[in-house]
Amino acid sequence: MIAAAFWILAIVFVFRLYFVARWGSSTAFVGAIGIGVLGLFFTGVVVPEEAIDGALGGINFLHLVRNMCVTCAVWLVREGIFAAYSPDESYRSRFSHRPVAAGLGALAITIPFLFQEFVPTTLSYVPENVQQLPVFVYASVYMGILALLAVSVLRICLRPQESLPVRVSSRVVAFGMALVALASVEELAYMTAMHIDVGGSSLHQVLYALFSPLFYGGVLLTSLGLGIPPLVKAWRRLQLWDRAALIFLTATLGRAYWGLSRAAWLAAIVTSFYAKHPSARLYEYVIRSSDHKVALSGRSTPILAGRVLDAVQARFDGGVGSLESVLPVKAPQ
Amino acid sequence: MEQAALTADVIETLNLPAYPDLGDVVNAVEEKYGKRLVFEEGTAASLGEGVTGHWIDTPSHGIVSYLRGAKAWSVHIVLHELSHILLGHKGKPLDGLIAGSFFSGIGKRNGVSWMCRAVDVPLDEAEAAAENLAFGLARVLHATPVKKATKAERVFGL
Numbered sequence: 001m002i003a004a005a006f007w008i009l010a011i012v013f014v015f016r017l018y019f020v021a022r023w024g025s026s027t028a029f030v031g032a033i034g035i036g037v038l039g040l041f042f043t044g045v046v047v048p049e050e051a052i053d054g055a056l057g058g059i060n061f062l063h064l065v066r067n068m069c070v071t072c073a074v075w076l077v078r079e080g081i082f083a084a085y086s087p088d089e090s091y092r093s094r095f096s097h098r099p100v101a102a103g104l105g106a107l108a109i110t111i112p113f114l115f116q117e118f119v120p121t122t123l124s125y126v127p128e129n130v131q132q133l134p135v136f137v138y139a140s141v142y143m144g145i146l147a148l149l150a151v152s153v154l155r156i157c158l159r160p161q162e163s164l165p166v167r168v169s170s171r172v173v174a175f176g177m178a179l180v181a182l183a184s185v186e187e188l189a190y191m192t193a194m195h196i197d198v199g200g201s202s203l204h205q206v207l208y209a210l211f212s213p214l215f216y217g218g219v220l221l222t223s224l225g226l227g228i229p230p231l232v233k234a235w236r237r238l239q240l241w242d243r244a245a246l247i248f249l250t251a252t253l254g255r256a257y258w259g260l261s262r263a264a265w266l267a268a269i270v271t272s273f274y275a276k277h278p279s280a281r282l283y284e285y286v287i288r289s290s291d292h293k294v295a296l297s298g299r300s301t302p303i304l305a306g307r308v309l310d311a312v313q314a315r316f317d318g319g320v321g322s323l324e325s326v327l328p329v330k331a332p333q
Numbered sequence: 334m335e336q337a338a339l340t341a342d343v344i345e346t347l348n349l350p351a352y353p354d355l356g357d358v359v360n361a362v363e364e365k366y367g368k369r370l371v372f373e374e375g376t377a378a379s380l381g382e383g384v385t386g387h388w389i390d391t392p393s394h395g396i397v398s399y400l401r402g403a404k405a406w407s408v409h410i411v412l413h414e415l416s417h418i419l420l421g422h423k424g425k426p427l428d429g430l431i432a433g434s435f436f437s438g439i440g441k442r443n444g445v446s447w448m449c450r451a452v453d454v455p456l457d458e459a460e461a462a463a464e465n466l467a468f469g470l471a472r473v474l475h476a477t478p479v480k481k482a483t484k485a486e487r488v489f490g491l
Contacts, residue, residue: 016490025490084488166485229489236491280472283405290406294377294385316405316475323399323407327359327372 001213005220006040012227013037019230023237028083029226032076039069040219050121059118063125067142068106074149074180075102077173077222078156084166085156096152105145112137126191127208136195140188147184150177150218165232172225179218187211242278245308249285252305257288282312289313336462340469343419352478355408358470362415370395370418372411386410388417408474409467416466422459 013033019025042052042062053062082091095101115134122128129135157174161167190207193199234240250272255265275281289301289309301309347361363370375398380387386399395418399410482491 019490026488028488029490080488084485087484161485163483163486163489163491165491166483166489169489229486229491233491277472279475280468283471283475284468286403286405287409290402291385294400294402313403313405317403323355323372323374323404323411327355327411 001216001220002040002043003045005216005223006037006043006045008220008227009033009040009223010037012223012230015227015230015234019233023233025230025233028080029077032073032080033223033226035069035076036073036219036223039066039073042066042069049123053121058121060121060125060129062121064110064113064138067109071105071109071142071146071149072102074146074153074177075105077226078149078153081153081156081170081173085159085161109138109142109145112141127194130191130194133195136191139191143184143188143191147181147188150181150184153177154181165229169225169228172228173222174225176218176221176223176225179214179221181218183211183214183218186214239278242282243273243275245312246275246278246281246285247272248308249282249305249312252302253285253289257285257292283316285309286313286316336465339420339462340466343416343466344469344473347419349473352476353473355411355474358412358415358474362418366395366418368394370397370415372397372399374401374407375399376401386414388414390418409471412467412470412474413463416463416470417459420459420462420466422463 013030016025016030016033020027020030041047042065043049044052049062053060056062056065079097082097091097112134116129116132116138119129126135126139130139154174154177157170157177161170186207190204190211193207194204247269250265250268254260254268255262258268260268272278272281286309292301347358347365349357349361353361359370371394373396375386377400380398380400384400385402386397389396389398397411397414399407399414401407402410
């Protein structure tokens with residue numbers, strides 16, 4: 001799940017960067033996603049955690065760096081969503097949106113971390129060290145801040161939104177953030193139980209085992225949610241539906257409609273992939289289709305091709321009113 | 334002149350509004366034509382075998398007939414006939430395309446001429462130019478305004 005979240009977020013990051021460079025898209029979530037990718041990279045999905053932590057001194061600084069990346073990413077996601085949903089910039093004047101709040105949060109996480117008795121790199125850092133008060137405070141503050149940020153994002157993502165792609169994206173992000181908030185609260189319960197030594201080992205194990213699916217499930221959903229707008233943008237810009245319909249119609253009807261040779265037909269299929277105006281060429285198919293029905297071949301159209309043609313035809317028919325209603329009709333003689 | 338350039342030039346001279354409808358196109362053509370146009374739905378029997386539409390030019394007005402069919406297609410036939418008018422294709426009967434009974438009640442001697450859209454023969458230069466202009470007019474007619482993105486859409490990267 002962590003690996004899936006990492007690769008999805010990495011792909012979303014690359015696409016968003018490309019769209020910013022190519023089409024001048026908003027940069028609002030690029031930083032958040034980039035830092036999120038970095039945070040997930042530090043979970044050891046590509047390079048083992050031991051190796052990365054070794055490069056940082058081999059005393060679990062990776063844990064702090066990773067958590068700071070996650071906090072920063074969620075903070076930036078929150079800022080992006082507030083920017084999208086707020087009618088003006090007045091929300092920025094609130095303390096919780098000011099850079100100083102982010103700085104104080106980072107200090108509140110970092111300071112207790114620095115007071116611990118450092119131990120060599122371990123993959124079970126929290127379970128093995130949560131008895132130390134500084135580690136308990138560090139991890140609790142981190143989880144608390146993350147839960148607050150996640151709930152804040154969740155709340156704004158549930159506000160009414162007229163744009164369907166934004167609404168869908170927001171709802172998926174909201175679901176992801178709900179899981180992150182739940183995971184954070186659950187981890188707080190686990191660490192508290194471990195620190196003050198309440199509950200049996202089976203309870204500890206259950207609480208420990210619950211964290212990863214909840215947290216990384218939330219990260220995965222958030223990544224997917226943030227990936228929806230670039231997908232929709234690409235779909236629209238590249239006119240993927242029109243292109244797919246054109247390729248299909250050229251493959252199924254090209255030879256019958258235009259009398260193309262085999263080589264010309266194959267070339268037409270290839271050019272359909274990168275047609276500048278696929279809808280204009282679809283229109284030619286719509287006209288040619290009726291020409292064939294009326295006068296040319298009278299041959300039946302394959303069922304599937306007919307359905308695609310009907311769908312395309314409906315779009316062109318829909319744009320104009322009834323002919324009789326817009327054209328002056330000849331007076332009876 | 335290259336057909337694409339000719340098409341673009343002719344469309345530009347029409348001074349159509351942004352996102353025109355068929356009525357706008359007809360009005361613009363009537364202005365160029367200098368006469369009013371009337372339209373009638375034809376049948377295969379009245380138009381002739383393999384003919385989907387025709388335009389008859391009379392001294393007082395023009396008559397455009399189009400074959401009944403899918404709406405977009407019938408509109409395209411009308412656009413094709415309007416294109417003949419815009420391209421100045423007056424008075425050139427297309428030999429071999431017109432059946433004996435075609436226009437039997439009108440006759441050229443009364444100063445009437447015609448152009449038609451036939452689909453079962455290779456297009457000659459005039460027909461190709463008219464068909465090309467018809468596709469150009471269709472592009473203008475079927476263009477839809479680009480919806481302005483909302484603030485939320487812009488921030489989300491749409």
